[in-house]
Amino acid sequence: MTQTPAKESVLGTSAAVFPKSHEKITNPKDTPYFVDNEFRFSATKDFIDVHDPATNNLVSKVPKMTTTELEEAVASAENAFPVWQNMSTIARQQIMFRYVALIREHWDRLAAVITLEQGKTVSDAKGDVLRGLQVAEAACAGPEYMKGEVLEVAKDMETRTYREPLGVVAVICPFNFPAMIPLWCIPIATITGNTVVLKPSERAPGAAMILMELAEKAGFPKGVINVVHGAHDTVNFLLDAPAVKAISFVGSNKAGEYIFAKGSANGKRVQANLGAKNHAVVLPDSDKDSTLDAIIAAAFGAAGQRCMALSAVVFVGETQNWLPELVERAKALSMNGGFESEADLGPVVTPESKTRIEGLVASAETEGAKLLLDGRGVKPPKYPNGNWVAPTIISEVTPSMQCYTEEVFGPVLVCLQTESLDQAIKLVNENPYGNGTAIFTSSGISAERFRKNIQAGQVGVNVPIPVPLPMFSFTGNKKSVAGGGANTFYGRPGVNFYTQLKTVTSKWAGRDSQPIKTTLSMPTHS
Incomplete structure (x- = not known):
């Protein structure tokens, strides 16, 4: 027989009383x-x-x-x-x-x-x-x-x-x-x-x-x-x-x-x-500052633990020269406990998640990618025992690398390069996942070419996480x-x-209707 306690005593919180810090709970319920x-x-x-x-x-x-x-x-x-x-x-x-x-x-x-x-x-x-x-x-x-x-x-x-x-x-x-x-x-x-x-x-x-x-x-x-x-x-x-x-x-x-x-x-x-591997395709005619800010927010928000996080960036042509500025913006992010007012991102959910993420970062090094920003081993002084992985940026990634083929689900951004929009579209389409993607451009022609040819359920044009509002619906694709x-x-x-x-089909013959001769033929409703 299960115990049925009073509702008021069970959850221990209310609209006015709830946790406001990471202070240890004395008697967890x-x-x-x-x-x-x-x-x-x-x-x-x-x-x-x-x-x-x-x-x-x-x-x-x-x-x-x-x-x-x-x-x-x-x-x-x-x-x-x-x-x-x-x-x-x-x-x-x-x-x-x-x-x-x-x-x-x-x-x-x-x-x-x-x-x-x-x-x-x-x-x-x-x-x-x-x-x-x-x-x-x-x-x-x-x-x-x-x-x-x-x-x-x-x-x-x-x-x-x-x-x-x-x-x-x-x-x-x-x-x-x-x-x-x-x-x-x-x-x-x-x-x-x-x-x-x-x-x-x-x-x-x-x-x-x-x-x-x-x-x-x-x-x-x-x-x-x-x-x-x-x-x-x-x-x-x-x-x-x-x-x-x-x-x-x-x-x-x-x-x-x-x-x-x-x-x-x-x-x-x-x-x-x-799962997902959402790509941002960056064209040279995009606004650099707003594009880099959008990528940072979409890659590292929620510590990357979103199925719609931007976890891969395809830099087209000369935009690969923007990488140093991207790294500097990521370095400026504050990783801390979620109740700390200055925190931009918190920890990942479990020690096992941290270990898995760090293993994928290590595999990128082994396979020849370049770590521009390594978030392993970084931790806030106030919370040394948390599951911390700081923003990580990996460049010179190729489609065969494990950090690209697997969903990282952490604050890790992998960067690839192509010489043209068509090559970028081909690269994105060859990835087995298809939740969402985004293109950053000031060209309507390029945006429409991308929209028509890309294989993803949710597409953003200068919108990094294009999850539709509730009047539409969530629309994944492929292995997502x-x-x-x-x-x-x-x-x-x-x-x-x-x-x-x-469906209900009803016949209500009026009193003045002429009798209908019985037939065994399929009705035509005419």
Whole structure:
């Protein structure tokens, strides 16, 4: 039997009370799960430690939930579905309005917990919350999204379309956007009438738990949104659960390809946004200062732990002479704990991430690349035990090098050179990933040539991270999308993913209609 504590005592934070420093927590709490609008503590004996990346001090423990507890969560969502499905879209919209207001009220609190668990600077964590909040705001247009169509297809006959929810949907989240990714999915899935089982990253679960507290306060009925915890076994449980009709996943290629294959084999809809190697192509006619500033921000923000980070720059022609200035700007960045006001970037998430990143930097040296700026071994004096990798810039990189073929997912920028725009386009297209890319130029002709020929889902023209706002959708390509499947987390494409179209053709003959001779021929509706 699991213990059900009072809601007020569980999370230990509020809109006014939340972490403001990396000070060690004396008595770290276990992270609860969330079922039937209740926070519950798991009966498991198996936990995963959550550490502050700036200090590696223990923050909390995440349970590897028992099978019985996982079954409770899915059953809760399944039981809530009939009532939630039959609630009017207008009524669901009113709850979403309240949810949006509460997220905005608790913005600072959410950002602080992200900084503590994930390592982002406070300002970057606020951006994490904002981009998720924007999706929730857009989801308030649910009545518009859920409209059907009607056409009179013949005399006294019409066809109507209806959008209907799928049922229980699962969301499996990464560590790098603890608020944004849950909010990519929860608002669109619920406004369309689905119920949700969310699995936050075991490395940074705190923001998701706050979002659950706010969902209950906003008026979501019991069971509409539930949270489970764990690692591989929890994911496999969701992939196998017959009640789960769809899976949304953001994360690594290895995990995402497995989830796509197994989920699809089990008859579920699956959308999976995976790894990336996003390129910036720099032409000589671009504005040097704004281009270099954009590259610095997009490469090293969030310590490079973004699937849309600019991790590769292709300098075309004479722009390779801009490298020394790029290095000087990167040197000026302040790496520090995320709560420090002057911090431009924080640590990477775990010691294992640091080791992996440093190994890829070392491989570049071994393979003949040139380290213009080496961030290994650099650490802020105040936090010597954190997972620190400072901004790193590698030049003379070739497409066969490991630092280029693999996603680094850290503050490491690899630099390549070509002599023409066409060569740059060819180089980018030959890379197996296709999340996003950007071109920096003052030429409309060059920008349009790039746009037409580049193979990437999201293209920026003088925009370094061209992630669309919620009226559009996230649009990856190539190996950045599992199995060539859907990658449509929000906007109208997101509504399409979370709903099933039903067409109904009706015939209502009037009293003055002439009798129609019975026929066995295929109807022509004419």
